[in-house]
Amino acid sequence: MSRIRSMNTKPEMVVRKLLHSLGYRYRLHRKDLPGKPDITFGPRRKIIEVRGCYWHAHLRYDPTCWEARSEAKSNKAYWGPKMDRNVERDQRNLERQEEAGWVVLVIWECELRDMNAVRDRIERFLGM
Secondary structure (H helix, E strand, C coil), X not given: CCCCCCCCCHHXXXXXXXXXXXXXXXXXXXXXXXXXXCEEEHHHCEEEEEECCCCCCHHHCCCCCCCCCCCCCCCHHHHHHHHHHHHHHXXXXXXXXXXXXXXXXXXXXXXXHCHXXXXXXXXXXXXX
């Protein structure tokens, strides 16, 4: 567990590199916002959350997600409820962020296979 990162993950770094190449400037992991969102655009009041398919149980949202297909091989009594808590926490943070007036875009790890589609979603989201 100690080697599992919550910040600066590979999918997050891919999205950050794309944003930078598009000329966007952003802030990372703002502690004053619920859930310390991955990427924020203050003046626009927009957030981009980059979620790993396995750790955030993407399979529950998209049954075709190939990244989230594997299950815990040991200690299932712990990992099942842990994933449930992750999903609940994500939903709670999303609701709090929206209540605070922020608009949130979630990008899943499996979506990064089509960077053109991700770039288009980001540009539409940020209004470029």
